[in-house]
Amino acid sequence: MKESKKLKIKSLLAASVLLTGLSTSAMAQIGEQRQNLSVGFNAGANINSVSFTPRIKQNSMTGITGGLTARYISEKYFAMICGVQVELNFSQRGWDELFETLDENNQTVKDPSRSYTRNMTYVDIPFLAHLAFGKDRGVQFFVNAGPQISFLIGESEDINVDMNNLTNTQKEIYDHKIPNKFDYGIAAGGGLELRTRKAGNFLVEGRYYFALSDFVSTTKKDYFSRAAHGTITVKLTYLFDLKK
Template sequence: MHKLRQIIILCLFLLTCNLVKAQIGDMRNILSVGGNAGININSVMFTPTVKQGTLIGPSFGVSARYISEKYFAMICGAQLEINFSQRGWKEQFDEQPENSYSRTMNYIEIPFLAHLAFGKEPTGVQFFIHLGPEIAFLISENEKFSDQFEASNVTMAQYGKTAENKFDYGITGGLGLEWKTKKAGNFLIEGRYYFGLSDFYNNSKKDYFDRSAHSVFTIKLSYLFDLIKK
């Protein structure tokens, strides 16, 4: 399983790089920078299972995009981001609704994205696809219990247990729309999903959890302005 994860990451990274290097279409040289902000809808893929609700957290950061060519109708490029991303999970207690438990985990994440777009240029509306690998580094975490908390879920090994692996990696992809203007810059709205391939708890035979990976849906708004446009 570990080797399969490494192969997936390598293939996606090479795809991202090749889209920038390919020189077979109508050439572009457009470098754009800006910022992004949105919300994460978080959960964790646990094995054994932990019953969960929905944990909402912020996501924001900076973006840089380079468009290299247009191949037939497809505009090709790559996008790099550096974001603060709050992940984690919130547990669900069906028989004890007064109980509550949540764990917030703050990451600095760096997605490497292939950017594929279709639509009007240099101004107008474009539909785009993002796909690529992502790495992240855990910078802090915090768990919150309700007053007089009583553990009633079947799985309880997570309580008081901090993350053992602070480096995270996985694959991410998204769909969105971009409105490109002549003078005001570029406005983007996107829905994105991150599938974690690494576990933040150890997963050897002697450890309790076999799987503890992030699953994150993100809705974000971005603004980019063109530094170079040829």
């Protein structure tokens, strides 16, 4: 089972790297040269959850993200504008466990008397193929996709439960430091860009990050066989051109 999972993860990572490589190759083909270098900053919000096996029920957890963006547009190949983009972001992730109880009607409801939240702060570095369609000045539709690496730089827990009455799953994760600080996966998304002549470029984007790595040990002898992030990000980016 775990052998199959690792093979699938390696295949997804290879596909992501191939996508970025194909974009770079496409830029090397004959096309209308652009030579456009832009830099700027981005900021937005994360909606994060963690895929655990065995499962841990969770509420949606929000956090902030933001950092620096650099993008290089090489050429316009037919109707497609080709480029590459790299970012350096600080990103809040983690999970918020869902506790349930029975009400007076014997219905399952959220239990407000118990809570557990794990806050995890990462430095994210996505390497993205940037493909866009539209006018040089005006509105463009774009797609970004490629591999991402991350480094855990901070973590904290907010625990409001009886530590003497934990489940086996909770005992494995509560009050334990995250052992794997390095995270990697695939990021992909799309959005709209407004390109102006003098004021710069304004982008709004929705993106999903799928982690291929686990932040706890998941060997055959370990309790968890999967512990990986899944993050939806909505962000705004401002870029100004250094070279046109």
